[in-house]
Amino acid sequence: MYGTRAALPQSEPDPYNTKTMAGQLKEVRNRIKSVQSTQQITKAMKMVSAAKLRRAQDAITQMRPYAQKLQEMLSNIISNIEGGMNLKLAEERPVEKVLLIVITSDRGLCGGYNANIVKLAKTTVAQKYADQFKKGKVTIWNIGKKGWESLTKAGYQTDAAFKDIYLNLSFEQVQAAAQAAMKAFENREFDAVEIVYSEFKNAATQRFVAEQFLPIPKAAGKPGGKKADFIFEPEKEQLIAELMPKILNTQLYKAVLDGNASEHGARMTAMDKASDNANELLKNLKISYNRARQAAITTELTEIVSGAAALQG
Incomplete structure (x- = not known):
């Protein structure tokens, strides 16, 4: 018997709680x-997203002025x-x-990117098409799996025909969705x-928008302003018939490229913040570890002193 701990009956608790301290450490x-x-993992994901963002940003930067x-x-x-021209894609009619x-992403871990788009889609339906929604006449085509999963779960009428476009992103894939x-x-399956x-701004900033695709929106003219003067070559009807579908294909492709760049920017920012949070958490955990270790050392010293005092007594 060299110390007070050894003299305690086994049924009594250990006053120094050394087992608990070891477990805490x-x-x-x-x-x-x-x-x-x-x-x-978060640092690796940030690096991957940064590399993908550079390519996606180059693509949308080159496409945007042309599309606009x-x-x-x-x-x-x-x-x-x-008048006198039958422009089916510009026909305005009662919206039934x-x-x-x-357009969302296929994967998560990109902050509130997908949640904000889904929220905007729900808000657009609630504010502009509430009556149509009640009648079951609002359909959602999803590009990206996350939006399809969220909106389907929320009870919206969704179509997954184009949700996998990001698996092989190309103009031809997006063109198929635009033409459909x-x-x-x-x-007349849809009236609007x-x-x-x-809309991609930079790695940390995106602007979430709901944009009219069809009927083709008219330019907002200034009161009393002059009309733009166009010379058509070849004939007006032939030119517009060929021009409209091509421009609309480009518009949807621009939106998909915007979404692609926004996703990588949002993920890079989210992973950067996650890495910073991990640093802060590690700092606090190391402080807790050092305190627990100091407490364990103090306990051991107390045992030694108590044992020495018992022997002297």
Whole structure:
């Protein structure tokens, strides 16, 4: 018997609680290892997203001025046609059946990116198409799995025909979706088509928008302003018939590229914040570990002193 601990009956609790302290140290060590492993993953994901973002940002930066100019030109042409032309894609009629093309991502871990787009889609339906929704005449085409999963679960009428576009993103894939929407509008399956997506600004900023796709919106002219003067070559009817579908294909492709760049930017920002949070958590855990270790050392010293005092006594 060299100390007071050894003299205690086995049925009595250990006043120094050394087993509990050892368990606390082990638990904190395990948490530190777990956070370090998670931090390695978040840093790797940030690097991957940064590399993908550069390519996606280049693509949308090159596409946006071209697409915007085409859209502006088309809107001006539609606004300045006097009549006598049957422009099915610009036909405005009472809105009974609505199509929303909602562009999200296939994967998560990108902050509130997908949640904000889904929220905007729900808000657009609630504010603009509540009556149509009650009648079951609002359909949602999803580009991206996350939006399809959320909106289907929420009870919306969804279509998954184009949700896997991001698996093989190309102009041809997006063109197929645009042409399907145009054909459905011409066949009066829908009276209005809107695109809900995220417009890329920079890695940390996206603007979530609901944009009219069909009927083709007219340019907002200034009161008393002059009409744009266009010279058509070849004939007006032939030119517009070929021009409208091509510009609309480009518009949807631009929206998908915007969404692609926004996703990678949002994921890079989210993983950067997660890595910073992991650093802060590691700092706190190491402080807790050092305190527990100091308490264990103090307990051991107390045992030694108590044992020495008992022997001297």
